[in-house]
Amino acid sequence: IQKLCDRVASSTLLDDRRDAVRALKSLSKKYRLEVGIQAMPHLIHVLQTDRSDSEIIGYALDTLYNIISNDSEEEEQEENSQKQPEDLGSQFTEIFIKQHENVTLLLSYLEEFDFHVRWPGVKLLTVLLKQQGPQVQQIILVSPMGVSRLMDLLADSREVIRNDGVLLLQQLTRSNAAIQKIVAFENAFERACIHGVIHFSVVGHLLHHPLKITILIVSSIRNSGPVEVAKYQKCGNECIVVEDCLLLLQNLLKNNNSNQNFFKEGSYIQRMKQWFEVGDDSAGWSAQKVANLHLMLQLVRVLVSPTNPPGATSSCQKAMFQCGLLHQLCSVLMATGVPADILTETINTVSEVIRGCQVNQDYFASVNAPSNPPRPAIVVLLLSMVNERQPFVLRCAVLYCFQCFLYKNQKGQAEIVSTLLPSTIDATGNSVSAGQLLCGGLFSTDSLSNWCAAVALAHALQENAVLKEQLLRVQLATSLGNPPVSLLQQCTNILSQGSKVQTRVGLLMLLCTWLSNCPIAVTNFLHNPSNIPFLTGQIAENLGEEEQLVQGLCALLLGISIYYNDNSLENCKKEQLKQLIEKRIGKENFIEKLGFISKHEFYSRAAQKPQPSFSSADHMMFDHEFTKLVKELEGVITKAVYKSSEEDKKDEEVKKTLEQHDNIVTHYKNVIRVQDQELEELKKQVESLRVQNEHLQTTVTQQVSQIQQHKDQYNLLKVQLGKDNQHQSSHSDVAQMNGVQPEEISKLHEEIEDWKQKLDQLQEQLREKDSLIETLKLSPVSGETTEQASQTNKPSGPETDSEFHKHVEALKSQIQLQSTDITKLQTEKQELLQKLSVTPVSVSGDNGTMVGKTADLEGRLATLLQETQELKNELAALSEERTSLKQQLDSSNSTIAILQNEKSKLQQEVAESKKEQDDLLVLLADQDQKIVALKNKLKELGEPVEDEDDLDAGDQGDEEEEEEEEEEEV
Template sequence: MEYFKSGLKSVLGAPPPGNQPSGADTVERLVDRLQSSSLLDDRRDACRALKALSRTYRLEVGTQAMDALRQVLEMDRTDCEIVGLAMDTLCNITSPETFEAEVENYGPKNKIGEQFTEIFIKQSDSTTQVLAFLEEFDFRVRWPALKLLTHLLGNRPKDIQEIILVSPLGVSKLMDLLSDSREVIRNDALLLLIQLTKGNANIQKIVAFENAFDRIFDVISQEGSADGGIVVQDCLLLMLNLLRGNISNQNFFKEGSYIQRLTPMFDLPPETDENPLSGWSPQKVCNMHCMVQVIRALVAPGGPAQATAACQRTMRACGLLQALCDILMASGVPADVLTETISAVAEVIRGNTSNQEFLASVMAPSSPPRPAIVVLLMSMVNEKQPFVLRCSVLYCFQCFLYKNEVGQTQLIQTLLPQGNEAASLTTGQLLCGGLFSLDPLSNWFSAVALSHALIDNSIQKEQLLRVLLATNIGKPPVTLMQQCVMLLQQGNKTQCKLGLLMLLCRWVSHCPPAVKAFLTIESSVAYLTALLSSQEDTDDLQETLLQSMCALLLGLCVHFNDDSVPNYTKEKLCHLIENRLGLERFQDAIGGITRHEIYSRTLKHPQPSTKDPSDLLLDHEFCRLLKILEGVVVKSVQDGSNPQEGKDPTSTLSPSDSALVSQYKELIREQDAQIHRLNQTNETLAKEKRDLETQVYELQTSISHLRDQNLVLRAAQINLTEAKELVPSVDTIDLTNVELEKYKNTVRDLENRLAECTLNLQKQERTECNSNNSEYEKLLKEKTLELEKMKKDQENLLELLTEQDSKLMQYKEKLVALGEKIESDESSGELDTDEQPESSN
C-alpha cells in the first residue's frame, strides 16, 4: 500500500498537509495528466495509476477516463506498454464481475460493467480498434485485447457479434489466436469463440470455414484427447456450438471426414488389473458428455432426413457405432455417461435399417452371452436402476423399432409359441414381465415399448391377438388383450392405466380384428363408459388424461368397427355414447389431452424427458397418433349418432325420382373409378416429385458449398492484393490455382447434374399437370441463374489471378535486376511452415 501511495505521489505530487484528495479528485488529476502530458513516460505512469484505481473506483475511472483511454489506443498505439495498460484499465471498467468495493454502494448484482460496455461500443470504431490489436504478437497487447473483447461480448453479445461480423477479417483474427503457442491466450480465445458462436449461424459458418474443426482437433490431440483437461471440454463445446442446428456446418463436418476423427476418442483402453475402467475422473466424464452431444447434434431426429441418414451411414462405416456399443457393454462406465451413450446409439440407429441390424447383432459379454438389446431391456424393467437410465433405454428401444418391420416382427414372434426350442430370455418375455410388474413405472415402460412394435404394422397387431398367457395353474390361458383389460380394471395406479390405454389405442387403430377382440371381452365397454360417466371435472392431470384416453379408445372402437360384434356395432356404440355420456361431453373428453402442456411438450421430441418419474405420462408416438385421429374419431361418433344414419333415402321417393337417383349413382361410380385412376397417377407423380426433390436438395447442398468456397477464395484474393509492395507468395497463388481447378471441376459436375435434372423434368412434362411443371421449371431456372452467377464469379477470380500473376512476374524481374536471388517454385514449396509470415493466414 505504501508503495502504491508513493507511486501516486510521484505522478500527482504531494498534496498539502491535512488535505487528502477524494477518489474522484485523484482520478480527475490522473486523467488530466494523461491527456496533457507531452512525455510518453508521464502518460504511461498516469495510465498505470488509473489501472490501479479502476477496481476500487470503477465508476469514477469509467466516467472520467473513457475518452482519454480511447485516445491512448489511437495516439500511442505503437507503444505496447501503454496500450496494454489502457486496455487492462478498460477490462476492469467493463468487467461483468462485481468488485468488493462496489457491493456496499451498488449491491452485489450491479450492472456497472454492462453500462460502460454500452458507452464504449457506441463509437463503432472502438471495438474494431481492439480487434486490430489482436494482430500484435506482444503479450502485453494481445492478451488484454482478448480479455477486453471477452468482457464486451459477455455484456452485449448481440451487438459485438454484429460488429465482428462486419469487421474485415474480424473472425480470422480471432481464429489465428488458436495457433498461439502461449496456452493462456489460446485457452482464452477458445472461451471467447464459445461465446461468439452462440446463436449466430453466420458467425458459425465463417468460423467453420476458417479451418476451425482442424484447429479444434489439433488442440484436443495436444491436450490428451478424452483423457485431457478442461481445455478439451472447451474445444468440444465450441465444436458443439458450430454443429448444433447448423445444417451447412454439419454437411461440411461430414464431407470433411471429421466424423472419422471422432472415433478414436471413444476407444476405451483394454481393461487390466493395473488399468481398471472404473477409474473415470470427473473431467473425463464431462469430456465424454460433450463428445456424445457432438454425435447427437449430427443425427438429431429433427434434422433433414437425408443429411441425418448420411451421417448415420458414415458413423457405421468408420466404426463409431461399434465404439459406442463397446462403451454400452463395458463394465465400470459411470451411469450418467452410460445414459448419454445409450441415447446417442438410439439416434445413430433411428430409422436406419443397417444400423438397427448391427445393434441387433451386438452380444453382451455375459455368461451365457445375451443380445445387447435384451441386456438393455433388463435394465429398463428393473426398478432399482436410475430413472434417467431407464428412460434412455426405452428411447433406444423405440429407435430400434422405428420403421423396422423386421425388428417389430421378431419382437412379436418371441411372444408366440416357439416349439421345442431351448428356453432363453427374450425381449417379449421381458416386456410381458414388466407389463405385469408391481412397479407402475415398469408397467408404463413395457406398455409403451410394446406399442412401438405395432406402429404402421397391421400384420403384427393381428399376430399379437394370438398371444396366450398362462396365469394360474389349472386354469385355461388368457389372451394378452384379456390380461391387459383385466389389469386396466383391477389396477390402482394411474400411470399403469395410462400405459395400458396407450397400448390398447395403438392396437385397435386401423385394425378391425383387434377392435372385435376388445369388444368381445366381458365388461370392457362397460368399464370405459362407467369410468367416463362417473368422472366429474377435475383439475388432477392424471385423472383428466385417464378420462380422455378412455374416450379415445371408445371412439377408435367406433371408427374402426366392422360390425362383426352384434352387441357393439358402430351404430349401437354411438347411441351408447350419446345416451350415457352425451356427444359434447365425449368430444370435450377426447380434446382434454391436447389442451395440456404435457401433450405439446411430448409431441416436440421423441425422447422421454421428465425429471420426476410420476410426470412420465404420455408417449411421443401416441401423441402423433392422437393428432392424426382425433378429428376423424369425433366425426365418426357424430355421424353414427344421427338417427337417419343407415336408412335408405330412396325408400320414400317416387319411381321417376328413384330412376333419377339411380342415374346419379351410376355417374358417381364412374367418377369414383376416374378418381381411383387419377390417384394412382398422382402416386406415380408424387414418387417422381420426391426423386426430383432429392436431386434439388443435393444441388442446393452443392451450391452452398460452392458459395462457401467462393467466399474463401475471395478472402485469399483480398489477402494477396493487400500486400502491395511485397512479393506475393508463390505457394499461395499455386494453392489458389489448385482450389480454382477443383472449383471448376465442381461447377462442371453441377452443370451435368442440372442437365440430367432438366431431362427428367422434360420427360415428366408429358404426364404431369401444368401447375406442377411450372413449379419445377421455376426451380430449375433459379438454380440455373445461381450457377451462371457463380460461373461469372469464377471468371472474375480468374481475371484477378491472371493480373496477380503478371504482377508477380514484374516483381521477380525487378528483384533480379536488383541482384536478389529468386527461389524456384519447388524450393519455395518446401519451406517449413513455422518460418512463414503470419500475414499469409
C-alpha cells in the same frame, strides 16, 4: 478516481498518463461503478491516441475488462468489495459498443503481437460477447477481416492466448449461423488434419485421440519447453482445453446443416472413432475426463439429431457404420466400469445413430453382451429398463434406444412380437426373450416399469397392422389352474382394477395404438361385454384433475372403437355406440373429455422431441409417437360421433365405391407395371441378341478372310508343283540323249559309286535340313490360325513356303555342281558317253528325289483342302445360326407390339373407370342439391327442419368436395 481521470485527460507526459491508468486499473475491481462511469471515456481516448505505448494500452484494456466483467469469484476474493448490480457489466458493454468504432479499434489491437496488448484484448472482447453477444457479433461480422483476425489467434505460439482464443470463438460462434460458416471455412477443421502438430487449431485437440495426447506433445516440443511437455502428458484427455474445443465444435455444427455437410465430406466422422477407444484405464474416471467424453458423445448426437434434415442424418448414420464408429460406441455400451452418466449418454447416442437406418438397426440387433452365454444387447438393456433399482435417467435412455431401434423397422418389430407368439417361445426357459421382459414389466408392481413396457410394446405395433393382428394370438397364464387369457384381455383387466394413474395411462396408450387402424382388434376388444361399460363409466364420472387425463384417454379409446368398427358385432355397431355416448355421457361432454389430452402440459412436452426427457418419474405420461396419433385421430373421432346413421351409410357406400375404383386402378397399375417390366426384359433380350449378331457377323467376316488366304496358299502350291513336274520331264529327255561305251562301264561304275556315296552324304544332310524346316514350319503354322482369327491382314503361309523352297533350291544347286563334275568326266570319255547304261541309274536317283518332294507337296495340299472344307462347313453353320437369330428378333418385336397394344387398352379402361367415378360423384352432388332444395321447400311450407342437420349437410358437402379433389389427384 476523479483526479486520476483528470491526469489521464490533461497530462502531457506519457509516464504520468501511464501511472494514472495503472492506478485506475488497481481501483477498477473494487469500485467498478465509479471507475466505469468516470474513466471509460478517457480509457477509450487512450486506446485511440497512445497506440505506440504497449504498456499503457495493456493497462487500459485490463481496466475496461475489470469494469465490464461480472466475475463473481474475483469480487468475492476482495475483502472490502461492494455489492454491484447484476446487470452492471451489460450496461457498461452497451455504452462501449454504442460506438462501433470502439469494437473495430479493439479488433485492430488483436493484431499486435505484444503479449501485454493481445491477451487483455482477447479477454475484453470475450466478455463483450458474453454481455451483448448478438450486437457485438453483428459488428464483427461487418468489420473487414474481423473473423479472420480472431482465427489468427489460434496460430499464436503462446498457450494462454491460444486457449483464450478458443474461449473467444465459443462466444463468437454462439447462435450465429453466418459466423459459424465463416469460421468453419477458415480451415477450422482442416488445420487439425493437415497440421497435426498444432493442437490449438480449434479442433486440434479433437480430431485426434484425446486419450493419446500426441498432438499436444508434438506441439509442446515445437512451441514450449520440457516442463510444458510433461504437463500435457499428465493432463491427456483430462485437459480442460479439450472441453473448450469440444464446446466450440458443438457451436460450429449444431443446427448448421452447411457445416455438418462440410464436416462429413471432409472425412472427419471417420476420425471420431478414435475418441471412444477407452480401453482399461486403471487410473479411473476423473471428473474432467467424464466431462470431455460426455461432450464427445453429444457431438456425435449433433450430427445425427432427429431435428436435422433426413437426408443429412441418414448420410452421417451410414458413414458412422462404415467407419466402425457405431461398433466402437456399442463396445463402450457393453464395457464394464463405465460411469452411469457416460453409459446413459452412450445409450442415447447409439439410439440416434440407429434411428430410422435399417443397416444400423440390423447391426445393433446382432450385438451381444459379453456374458456367458452371450445375450443380445437389446435383452440386456430391457432388463435395465424394467428393473426399478436402476437410475431413472438410465431407464429413460434404454426406452429411447428401444424406440429408435423399432422406428421404421418392420423387421425388428416382427422379431420382438415373434418372441411373444406361442410357436417361438423357448419351452426350456433357459433364456429370456425381449417379449417376455416386456410382458413382465407390463404386469409388475412398479408403475414406471408398467408405463415403459406399455410404450415399448406400442412402438412394436406402430404402423404395422399385421403385427397387431398377430399379437391377438398371445395367451398368458395368469395363475395355476386357471385357463389362459389373451394379452388384450389381461390389459383391460388390469385397467379395470384401478391401479396407479401412470400404469393406466400406459395401458390406455398401448390399447389405443393397438386398436387404431385394426378392425379385427376392435372387434376382439368389443367382444368383451365389460369393456364398453367401463369406458363409459370412467368418462361420465366427475373426477379430480389427476383423473382427467385417464378420462381423456378412455374417450379416445372409445372413439377409436367407433371409428374403426366394421359392424361385425350385432350389439356393438357404430350407431349403437354413438347412442350409448349420447345417453350416458353426452356428445358435448365426450368431446370435452377428449380434448383433455391435447390440453395437458405433459402432452405439450412430449410432442416437442422424440427423446423422453422428464424431470421425475411421475411426469412420464405421454410418448412422442402417441401425440402424433392423438393429433391424427382427434378430429376424425369428433366428426364420427356427430354423424347420423344415414350419413354413415352414405359414407360407407361412397367409401366402398371409392375402394372398388381404387382396387381397379391399383389392379391395372400392377398389370401395367408387370407389363413394363416384361417389356424392359424383352428390350434387354433384343439388345443382347443384337450384340450377339454383330459379334457373329464379325466372326463370319474373319472366317471368310481366312478361307481366302488358304485359297491363295493352295494356288501358290499348285503353281510350284507344276514347275517341279516340268523340271522332271526335262531331266528325262536329257538322259535319253546321252550314251556310254560298253568298254568303260566298269570304270564309270566305280566313279558313279564314289559319287553316290557323296550324294548319300548330301541327301542325309538334306533330310536333316528338311526335318529342321518342318520343325520351324510347324510352329508358325500352329500359331498361324489363331493370328488369322484376330488379324486378317497378317502375312502367313506364302512367306513360310518361300523360305522352304529357298532351302530346297540351295540343296539343288549343290547337286547340280556334282552333276557338272559328272558331265566333265563324261566329256573326257566321249566313247563311253554314247552308252546309255548309266543314264537309268542317274535318272533313277533324280526321280527318287523328285518323287519324295512331290509326295510332300501333295500331302500339304491335301491338308489345306481339308482345312478349307472345314471352314466352309463352319461358315454354313454360322449362317444358319444368324438366320435363327433374325427369326427370334422378329418374334420379339411382334411380342413387344402386342404388349404395347394391351397397355394402350388398359390405359383406356382406366380412363373410362375414372370417368364413371366422376359421373357417380356428380350424381351424388345432384342428389345433395335436391335434398337441400326439398329442405328449403319444407321450411317454406312451415315444416320444422333442424339447423344442425343443415350444418351437417354443409359439412357433408365439404367432405364430398374434399373427397372429389382427392379422387381427381388419384
